[in-house]
Amino acid sequence: MIEVNHVIKSFDGIRALDGVDMHVNQGDVYGLVGPNGAGKSTIIRHLTGIYRQDAGEIFINGEEIFENAQMKGKIAYIPDEIFYFMQANTMEMMRYYRGLYASFDLKTFYRMQEFFPNIDVKRNIRNLSKGMQKQVAFWLSICVHPEIMILDEPVDGLDPVMRRQIWNILLSEVEERNMTVVISSHNLRELEDVCDHVGIMNKGKVMIERSLSDLQDNIFKIQVACFGGIPHLSENFKILHMSNTGRVHTLIVRGDRDVAVQEILADKGEKTIVDILPLTLEEIFIYEMGGADYEVKEILF
Numbered sequence: 311m312i313e314v315n316h317v318i319k320s321f322d323g324i325r326a327l328d329g330v331d332m333h334v335n336q337g338d339v340y341g342l343v344g345p346n347g348a349g350k351s352t353i354i355r356h357l358t359g360i361y362r363q364d365a366g367e368i369f370i371n372g373e374e375i376f377e378n379a380q381m382k383g384k385i386a387y388i389p390d391e392i393f394y395f396m397q398a399n400t401m402e403m404m405r406y407y408r409g410l411y412a413s414f415d416l417k418t419f420y421r422m423q424e425f426f427p428n429i430d431v432k433r434n435i436r437n438l439s440k441g442m443q444k445q446v447a448f449w450l451s452i453c454v455h456p457e458i459m460i461l462d463e464p465v466d467g468l469d470p471v472m473r474r475q476i477w478n479i480l481l482s483e484v485e486e487r488n489m490t491v492v493i494s495s496h497n498l499r500e501l502e503d504v505c506d507h508v509g510i511m512n513k514g515k516v517m518i519e520r521s522l523s524d525l526q527d528n529i530f531k532i533q534v535a536c537f538g539g540i541p542h543l544s545e546n547f548k549i550l551h552m553s554n555t556g557r558v559h560t561l562i563v564r565g566d567r568d569v570a571v572q573e574i575l576a577d578k579g580e581k582t583i584v585d586i587l588p589l590t591l592e593e594i595f596i597y598e599m600g601g602a603d604y605e606v607k608e609i610l611f
């Protein structure tokens with residue numbers, strides 16, 4: 311269980327984190343999304359005990375993480391920019407991980423070698439491609455059998471087959487051992503397939519935190535074919551976006567979908583055609599960020 315209560319962090323007077331609240335239960339696969347500079351990597355560096363917050367609380371399984379070596383031994387972290395020692399090859403890094411993590415499982419290391427056929431374990435890792443370096447980081451981290459895995463842009467730079475493989479391995483660890491996963495990524499299409507919870511960050515805060523299914527239930531696209539102008543919805547709904555083509559109106563709405571249909575039929579008559587369409591995580595992100603004043607601007611020349 312990860313609990314973050316009102317965490318604040320400033321760098322040179324700039325607030326990178328401005329009161330972050332975040333909750334991740336054991337066994338959750340939690341996707342952390344947000345625009346560039348939202349504070350995702352900064353909060354991740356707090357969850358891994360690299361940074362100490364200026365204010366607020368961070369508890370992992372009820373314990374503070376900063377300078378808590380025992381708790382850090384239960385967490386595997388793959389940063390966006392991976393560090394390897396100069397001249398080290400995969401075997402040497404594996405021995406380093408074994409020394410660092412009591413839970414490192416040598417059998418898993420050799421068993422998993424077949425998943426990474428392109429990695430020459432005797433070759434200097436720094437000479438491997440960026441994607442191969444990511445593979446090694448993932449391979450070593452999985453062998454730790456961590457309670458919590460924290461990943462910053464985990465599949466960035468990996469080819470499609472390897473991406474699928476990495477997600478499969480990750481999800482089977484979640485299923486078999488109830489591992490908790492926090493993933494920061496801009497690849498919302500892939501996150502949607504693996505995450506069960508989502509936190510949307512903006513300007514140093516988590517502005518929305520929900521299960522993915524709740525999030526998708528609560529915001530939807532509604533298409534209404536009707537005469538007599540824009541369909542009306544009560545104040546119980548927030549309309550995030552509206553457009554129309556002829557007499558077909560498309561609304562992106564936050565609220566209860568059944569009630570929305572009832573209200574539109576009451577407003578426009580029973581013969582009105584109302585169609586409800588689910589939104590992808592990427593669409594939800596774009597519309598929610600539009601409401602938070604960060605939207606795709608029309609380009610006019």
Ligand SMILES: Nc1ncnc2c1ncn2[C@@H]1O[C@H](COP(=O)(O)OP(=O)(O)OP(=O)(O)O)[C@@H](O)[C@H]1O
Binds near residue numbers: 324326345348349351
């Ligand atoms: N070590 C640092 N020193 C100074 N400013 C920092 C430092 N780390 C982060 N920041 C600032 O904190 C803010 C949040 O940065 P962060 O890297 O956490 O964003 P992010 O959400 O991970 O962005 P991205 O999606 O681009 O990776 C930015 O304004 C960044 O410039």
